[in-house]
Amino acid sequence: xxxxxxxxxxxxxxxxxxxxxxxxxxxxxxxxxxxxxxxxxxxxxxxxxxxxxxxxxxxxxxxxxxxxxxxxxxxxxxxxxxxxxxxxxxxxxxxxxxxxxxxxxxxxxxxxxxxxxxxxxxxxxxxxxxxxxxxxxxxxxxxxxxxxxxxxxxxxxxxxxxxxxxxxxxxxxxxxxxxxxxxxxxxxxxxxxxxxxxxxxxxxxxxxxxxxxxxxxxxxxxxxxxxxxxxxxxxxxxxxxxxxxxxxxxxxxxxxxxxxxxxxxxxxxxxxxxxxxxxxxxxxxxxxxxxxxxxxxxxxxxxxxxxxxxxxxxxxxxxxxxxxxxxxxxxxxxxxxxxxxxxxxxxxxxxxxxxxxxxxxxxxxxxxxxxxxxxxxxxxxxxxxxxxxxxxxxxxxxxxxxxxxxxxxxxxxxxxxxxxxxxxxxxxxxxxxxxxxxxxxxxxxxxxxxxxxxxxxxxxxxxxxxxxxxxxxxxxxxxxxxxxxxxxxxxxxxxxxxxxxxxx
Amino acid sequence: xxxxxxxxxxxxxxxxxxxxxxxxxxxxxxxxxxxxxxxxxxxxxxxxxxxxxxxxxxxxxxxxxxxxxxxxxxxxxxxxxxxxxxxxxxxxxxxxxxxxxxxxxxxxxxxxxxxxxxxxxxxxxxxxxxxxxxxxxxxxxxxxxxxxxxxxxxxxxxxxxxxxxxxxxxxxxxxxxxxxxxxxxxxxxxxxxxxxxxxxxxxxxxxxxxxxxxxxxxxxxxxxxxxxxxxxxxxxxxxxxxxxxxxxxxxxxxxxxxxxxxxxxxxxxxxxxxxxxxxxxxxxxxxxxxxxxxxxxxxxxxxxxxxxxxx
Amino acid sequence: xxxxxxxxxxxxxxxxxxxxxxxxxxxxxxxxxxxxxxxxxxxxxxxxxxxxxxxxxxxxxxxxxxxxxxxxxxxxxxxxxxxxxxxxxxxxxxxxxxxxxxxxxxxxxxxxxxxxxxxxxxxxxxxxxxxxxxxxxxxxxxxxxxxxxx
Numbered sequence: 001x002x003x004x005x006x007x008x009x010x011x012x013x014x015x016x017x018x019x020x021x022x023x024x025x026x027x028x029x030x031x032x033x034x035x036x037x038x039x040x041x042x043x044x045x046x047x048x049x050x051x052x053x054x055x056x057x058x059x060x061x062x063x064x065x066x067x068x069x070x071x072x073x074x075x076x077x078x079x080x081x082x083x084x085x086x087x088x089x090x091x092x093x094x095x096x097x098x099x100x101x102x103x104x105x106x107x108x109x110x111x112x113x114x115x116x117x118x119x120x121x122x123x124x125x126x127x128x129x130x131x132x133x134x135x136x137x138x139x140x141x142x143x144x145x146x147x148x149x150x151x152x153x154x155x156x157x158x159x160x161x162x163x164x165x166x167x168x169x170x171x172x173x174x175x176x177x178x179x180x181x182x183x184x185x186x187x188x189x190x191x192x193x194x195x196x197x198x199x200x201x202x203x204x205x206x207x208x209x210x211x212x213x214x215x216x217x218x219x220x221x222x223x224x225x226x227x228x229x230x231x232x233x234x235x236x237x238x239x240x241x242x243x244x245x246x247x248x249x250x251x252x253x254x255x256x257x258x259x260x261x262x263x264x265x266x267x268x269x270x271x272x273x274x275x276x277x278x279x280x281x282x283x284x285x286x287x288x289x290x291x292x293x294x295x296x297x298x299x300x301x302x303x304x305x306x307x308x309x310x311x312x313x314x315x316x317x318x319x320x321x322x323x324x325x326x327x328x329x330x331x332x333x334x335x336x337x338x339x340x341x342x343x344x345x346x347x348x349x350x351x352x353x354x355x356x357x358x359x360x361x362x363x364x365x366x367x368x369x370x371x372x373x374x375x376x377x378x379x380x381x382x383x384x385x386x387x388x389x390x391x392x393x394x395x396x397x398x399x400x401x402x403x404x405x406x407x408x409x410x411x412x413x414x415x416x417x418x419x420x421x422x423x424x425x426x427x428x429x430x431x432x433x434x435x436x437x438x439x440x441x442x443x444x445x446x447x448x449x450x451x452x453x454x455x456x457x458x459x460x461x462x463x464x465x466x467x468x469x470x471x472x473x474x475x476x477x478x479x480x481x482x483x484x485x486x487x488x489x490x491x492x493x494x495x496x497x498x499x500x501x502x503x504x
Numbered sequence: 505x506x507x508x509x510x511x512x513x514x515x516x517x518x519x520x521x522x523x524x525x526x527x528x529x530x531x532x533x534x535x536x537x538x539x540x541x542x543x544x545x546x547x548x549x550x551x552x553x554x555x556x557x558x559x560x561x562x563x564x565x566x567x568x569x570x571x572x573x574x575x576x577x578x579x580x581x582x583x584x585x586x587x588x589x590x591x592x593x594x595x596x597x598x599x600x601x602x603x604x605x606x607x608x609x610x611x612x613x614x615x616x617x618x619x620x621x622x623x624x625x626x627x628x629x630x631x632x633x634x635x636x637x638x639x640x641x642x643x644x645x646x647x648x649x650x651x652x653x654x655x656x657x658x659x660x661x662x663x664x665x666x667x668x669x670x671x672x673x674x675x676x677x678x679x680x681x682x683x684x685x686x687x688x689x690x691x692x693x694x695x696x697x698x699x700x701x702x703x704x705x706x707x708x709x710x711x712x713x714x715x716x717x718x719x720x721x722x723x724x725x726x727x728x729x730x731x732x733x734x735x736x737x738x739x740x741x742x743x744x745x746x747x748x749x750x751x752x753x754x755x756x757x758x759x760x761x762x763x764x765x766x767x768x769x770x771x772x773x774x775x776x777x778x779x780x781x782x783x784x785x786x787x788x789x790x791x792x793x794x795x796x797x798x799x800x801x802x803x804x805x806x807x808x809x810x811x812x813x814x815x
Numbered sequence: 816x817x818x819x820x821x822x823x824x825x826x827x828x829x830x831x832x833x834x835x836x837x838x839x840x841x842x843x844x845x846x847x848x849x850x851x852x853x854x855x856x857x858x859x860x861x862x863x864x865x866x867x868x869x870x871x872x873x874x875x876x877x878x879x880x881x882x883x884x885x886x887x888x889x890x891x892x893x894x895x896x897x898x899x900x901x902x903x904x905x906x907x908x909x910x911x912x913x914x915x916x917x918x919x920x921x922x923x924x925x926x927x928x929x930x931x932x933x934x935x936x937x938x939x940x941x942x943x944x945x946x947x948x949x950x951x952x953x954x955x956x957x958x959x960x961x962x963x964x965x
Contacts, residue, residue, distance in 0.1 A: 048552070139694035143680075164820075166867040166874075170827045173863030176856065177834060180843075183574065183608075184853040186681040188660035189844045190608055191853050197581050197610060200574030215906075223899045225933065270690055325708045326689050333686060340549050340784040347708050393940070396929035397948050399906060400922055403913070404952050411571075412582070413914040420906055427903075432823040450856050451687070455680045457850045459654055459696060 014367070018058050022364055025062035026371045029069020030379075033076070036083040036214030037401035039206055040070040042408050044334045056342040057357055061364030063338050064318075067331045068120055068368050071274065071311045072376055075112040079303070080105060082221075083214040083398060087205075087444070088274035088310045090213055090437055091282040095295060095302025102298050103242065106380065110244040111252060111300045112307045113376040119260040119308030121369045123315040126264055128362045131322045138320045140472065141269055143455035148476035149269070150449040155483040157279045157441045160286065164433070165491045171434040175442030178203050185451055198414045206409050208443055211422025212429070212436050215402045218395045219427045225392055252304040255285050259308030266309070267316025271448055273329045274313040279441055281309030315365060321346055322358070530763050531591065534565040538583060538594040540576025546704045546785045550624060550748060551595045553780045557771040562763070575659075576600035577610050583753055584612045590760035594751045597626050602745075602804040603661050606812050614805060617751050619797035620761060621768040623777070624787040626746025628662070628721035629732075631706045632699040633692050634713055641719035641738055644699055648675040656682045656691050656700035662721065664811055665735075665742040666701075672740075689715075707786035722746075728786050742811060745804050748787065749797060765794065817878035821886060824871030831864030905929060922949035 025047070032043040047066055051059035074085030079096030092112060099108040141149075158172050181192045182202030193199040259281040266277035285305035286295045295302050317328025318335075325347030327333035339346045350358050406419045429436040460466045467474055535558075539551045548570065555566040571579040576596050586592045594617075601614050630641060638647045647653070648670070655670075657663035657679050670677040680697060682688045689705055691697045693714055701721075709715035710729075720726055720734045721744045735742055750768045752761065771777050772791040781787050792800070839861065843854040879886065909925050927945035935941055 139690060142691070142694050142696040164871060164874075166870045167823075170824075170864055170867035170871065173831065173860045173867060174827070176860035177864065180853075180857045180860070184844060184846070186849055187844065187846050187853065188607055189846075189853070190842075191844050192838060192842045192857060194842055195609070197574050197578050200577060200608075201572060219899075219902050222902045222933065226895070226898045270686070320690075324689070324693065325712075326693075327686055340780065344784075347712060392933035392935060393930065393944055395933065396926040397944060399902075399929065400926050400948055401952075403906075403909070403925075404918055404922070407913075407918055413910065416910040416913065420903065420910060423906075424903060428823070432819050434823070434827075446856065450851070451681065454849075454851045455682075455691075455696075458678050458680045461652070461678060462850065 014363070017055075018061065018364060018367070019371075021054060021058035021062045022065045022368050023371050023375070025065030026069040026368055026375055029066035029071075030073035030372075030375065031069075032066075033070035033073020033085045035401050036077050036081065036085050036217075036398055037210055037403075037405035038085070038408075039209070039405060040067055040086055040331055041206075041334065042405060043067075043070055044331055044338075048334070048338050051338060051342070056339075056344055057360045057364065059338060059342055060335070060361050061368060063335055064314075064361070064365055065368035065371070067314050068311065068365075068372055071120075071314055072113060072116040072307075072372055075116065075303070075307050075310075076109060077214075079108045079112060081217070081394065081398070083217040085214075086274070086310075087209040087213065087440060088278045088313070089306065090275070090440065091278045091306035092303055092310070094282070094306075094437075095297070095299050098296065099298035099300065099303065104298070106242045107244050107248070108298075108300065108303055109380050110377075111248070111303045113373070113380065114244065114249065115252065115256050115259065115304040115307040116311040117369055117373045117376070118256050119263055119310070119312040120315065120372070121366065122257075122260045123264045123267070123312035124362070124365045124369060127315045127319050127322070127365075131319045134319075134323070136323065138268055138270065138324065138326070142470075143452045143459060144467065144470050144473040145476065146269070146271060147449060147452035147456050148473045148480065149272070150445055150452060152476045152480040152483060153272075153276050153280060154442060154445050154449060155480050155487065156283055157276075158438050159483060159487045159490070160279070160283045160437070165487070167433060168435045168438045171429060171436065171439040172442040175439040176446045178208070179443045179446030180450070182447070185447075186454065196414070198411060202447065203443070204409065204411055204415055204418060205444070207406055207411070207415055207418040208422050209440065210402050210405055211419045212426030212440060214398060215419065215423035216426030216430060216436075218398050218402070219423060220430055221391055222395050225395075248300060252301055255301045255304045256308040258284060258288070259305045260312045263309035263312025264316040264319075267313035267328050268319040270320050270326045270328050273444065274310050275441065275444055277313040278306040278310040279437070281305045322350060323347075530760055531562055531564045533591065534567055535562065535590075536592045537566050537568050538579050538592060539568060539570050540579030540594065540596045540600065541570065541572055546787065547596050547748065549785060550777075550781050550787065553777050554595060554623065554768075554771050557774045557777050558767040560774075561767045561770040574600075574608075574610075575604060577604050577608075580612050580617070581610065583751070584616045586753060588753045588755035590752055590756045590764060592752075593620075593764065596748065596751070597746045598749055598801055598804065599626075599659075599661075599744075599746050601801060603659070603808050603812075606805075606809055607660055614801055616754055618754055618756065618761065618794065619801055620750045620752060620765050620794050621772075622747035622749045622790060622792040622797050622800075623768055623772045624748040624781050624789050625722070625724075626744075626748060627702075627704045627707075627726060627787055628744040628746065629702045629706050629717045629726075629729075630666075630699055630719045630721065630735075631692060631702045631709075631715050632718050633695050634716050635695060636698060638698075639716050639718065641733070641735075644718055645669075645673050645675070647698075648673065648677065652676045652678070653699070654678045654680060654697040656680050656688050656697040658682055658688060658701050658703060661744060661808065661812070662701040665721065665740075665744070668742065668811070669735075669740055704785060704787065707784075726786070727788050728782075743807075745800070747792065747797065747800065761794075817875040817882070818884065818886065820875030821872050821879060822875075824868045824873075824875060826868070828865050828868030828872060831861045831868060834861040835865065901932070902929075905932070919949060919953050922952070 029043055032038045043066055044063060047063060051062060054062060070086060074089040075092045078084035078089040078093035079100050082093050082097040084090045084093050096108050096112060158168060181199055183200050184191045190200055262281040262284060263277040266272045266280060282302060282305045285301055286292050317332040320326040320328050321332050327336055336346055403416060406415045409415060426436050537551060537555045539548050541547045552568055555568050559566045571582055577600050579594055580600050583594050604610060638644050653675055655666055655677055663679055682691060688700050688702060692700045699718060706715050706717055710717060717729050717732045719738060720732055722734060723743045723745050725732065725734055750764060769791050772789055778789050781789050839854050839857050843857055845854055846852050913921055923945040927941050930941050930944060
């Protein structure tokens with residue numbers, strides 16, 4: 001490492017202007033993350049024009065701070081409202097909301113925040129030391145490996161679904177079916193679009209995510225208002241015992257480390273997103289736990305697993321970006337655009353041509369994590385005031401933001417109709433105990449899985465022996481088979497589900 | 505009376521009332537630039553910079569709206585149905601008009617729009633990894649005559665062209681789909697495929713020497729790769745042409761069109777626009793006027809129909 | 816909940832069957848040269864829905880028969896169903912209005928109206944809660960993002 005560059009970078013990173021810029025990014029991201037309906041990609045596209053007048057370093061750090069902020073902020077609404085601000089925080093709601101209902105909202109928020117920040121800082125450090133030398137490792141993961149990993153993720157996450165396994169599979173089937181809507185990536189011909197041009201790029205992910213996660217939850221809650229007006233809001237009482245303790249913190253550390261590992265791995269592979277990361281981490285934590293029964297009922301480890309992975313994905317997605325110029329996911333792709341506006345080509349050349357900028361950005365990222373910790377910790381009480389607002393006031397406002405978030409996507413009335421259709425679907429799934437999580441994950445994974453499978457089949461020319469030279473792919477194929485067998489065994493044994501989505 | 509005719513009538517009344525002393529006063533309120541792709545891509549970057557520069561010239565804010573879907577098909581459908589007052593215009597490539605309607609039913613046609621000015625030339629390259637034993641297109645073909653080859657497509661059009669060439673040359677070629685430029689890069693760099701189509705993504709990889717441009721599918725050589733020949737020069741009669749164009753719905757008043765064209769011309773001469781477009785996305789900045797663009801769009805459409813029809 | 820299992824399972828299976836018999840043959844397209852034709856994955860998904868939906872429905876039906884329950888309940892809770900449905904109707908109507916009126920103008924009405932329906936009567940509460948979020952969005956979208964549509 002070039003130490004004069006590092007020194008110069010540090011001195012640029014810790015100026016007042018950068019402090020304000022990065023802090024502003026984290027704050028804006030946090031707010032967008034908290035509001036269900038406004039999503040990370042919306043936030044970044046909102047912010048890109050803002051960065052026109054900033055220096056390249058502040059602009060980039062601002063945007064990275066913003067993505068980090070959304071990942072941490074979305075946990076707040078997942079825990080307090082059961083309406084995750086991002087699809088990737090849906091796993092946080094599984095244990096966060098029950099924990100808040102049990103009278104420990106502040107503890108839940110603190111666990112979420114600490115897991116976020118630790119996952120984030122560790123992944124940033126891994127990025128700094130690994131990005132440039134080891135980015136090429138990602139190239140070992142070709143279509144065969146990606147297809148095997150995606151298949152594993154699909155089966156593994158399907159196995160987490162609560163309630164009846166057949167209901168979970170049915171929900172997954174629907175997710176797969178809807179995931180295939182759009183232009184066929186090989187022929188370029190429309191598939192299941194029913195003649196709607198708007199569907200050519202597939203069912204809009206934002207509509208599906210906001211509809212089934214946030215908007216449907218508002219409908220569920222407005223129905224409950226009729227029967228249980230008093231018991232609805234999570235009271236932030238002056239409960240002296242409602243804060244994180246050292247033993248609790250120590251107990252979640254292994255979970256956080258595992259989550260960070262999973263998140264970093266998932267983030268570093270181009271194409272997989274934070275939702276895959278947080279659900280994989282949640283699932284592994286449940287499997288590794290001695291009492292899997294306690295998950296879904298307010299186990300802090302569930303929050304820690306999901307949040308640490310969710311946040312670790314954000315810096316890890318920059319590993320292929322800085323090392324190879326390949327964006328790890330959608331928000332990293334948006335960053336390429338932001339870099340270009342500031343006249344910088346992202347990729348390995350950045351280190352050679354502009355090492356000071358790169359190190360400043362790294363310093364800025366660490367600063368962003370620290371600001372996030374301070375902001376989240378002291379702001380916890382303010383953000384948590386949402387729970388003091390009675391639900392009948394929260395519901396209309398969240399519905400408004402859901403509609404507005406969809407409008408910002410530019411799909412017009414068509415998008416809103418899709419949105420309410422998915423809200424209705426999400427409502428029915430929650431009501432009749434079909435796992436909407438399985439549905440959503442299947443929907444997100446299907447297009448990637450199909451593309452990679454196709455590529456593998458074409459590239460191998462149908463020759464299975466190619467897999468013998470692909471140990472990583474073989475490993476994940478074996479994992480998938482094991483997960484399938486486990487799923488089948490569980491189906492025919494009348495066992496309890498591992499984790500149950502909080503349907504009530 | 506439905507909503508659309510209502511708006512059209514209102515716009516017509518507005519236009520007649522505003523007719524005198526029009527030329528230099530237009531626009532009197534903010535404009536909207538529609539971009540048919542999600543934020544972050546090359547069209548979006550160029551569009552946002554173009555909007556900034558046009559704003560300088562027109563003296564009114566130019567707001568950018570992304571309407572992704574079907575490679576701009578959704579945006580064109582919407583544009584067709586907006587009031588033809590020039591306050592809403594589209595910036596983007598022309599393939600949604602010259603190519604998309606051939607393979608899938610869409611609700612618009614070339615004649616629904618006017619093509620005011622092209623400000624940048626689209627890039628269509630055939631790329632390969634620097635670590636491959638071949639570098640030029642001729643070497644790829646020669647290698648392919650001895651070995652099985654793989655190619656990564658991004659659109660059915662580039663697939664059709666490469667398939668036709670492979671047939672002419674007798675190659676054993678497997679063609680894989682990719683999820684756009686971001687999906688193509690790992691395949692090429694990881695040498696999962698031998699060569700691939702690139703619509704501009706190569707600009708990030710050729711400076712590092714990781715990727716090599718073997719040939720251009722465009723009609724002319726790129727000024728950034730002066731030594732790389734086009735397919736036409738290599739003796740294959742195929743080309744993909746694409747212009748980043750300012751497009752309005754049919755029926756915009758002449759004075760308004762003139763103002764928009766002046767703004768586009770101003771932008772094409774602006775240093776900021778050139779720096780971003782040429783320096784970062786490697787798209788040559790040009791200024792092509794309305795008359796030439798109208799002809800080009802129709803000519804490319806006819807040529808594309810021929811290529812796709814022959815398969 | 817054998818009754819709801821029966822009906823929801825039936826609905827899922829019916830949707831899968833509809834997909835197999837009508838949607839996929841008519842709208843999935845085909846590519847005889849591809850090793851993985853476009854209709855393959857949707858068909859697998861539809862079969863999963865048919866099989867799993869049927870199993871859920873049969874399981875529900877078996878329990879219903881065992882407990883001598885009818886497939887339909889007599890005492891439907893109509894006010895309850897109405898209460899569950901009106902927010903959907905409300906948002907549906909709002910979407911219809913939003914195709915004429917910009918959200919910036921309609922937003923306060925949307926929030927205020929629902930607040931009233933949910934039983935809020937303090938006028939300052941309604942005013943504040945309906946205007947502040949919309950103003951926030953307006954600032955965000957028009958001044959920062961410079962989007963014209965919202």
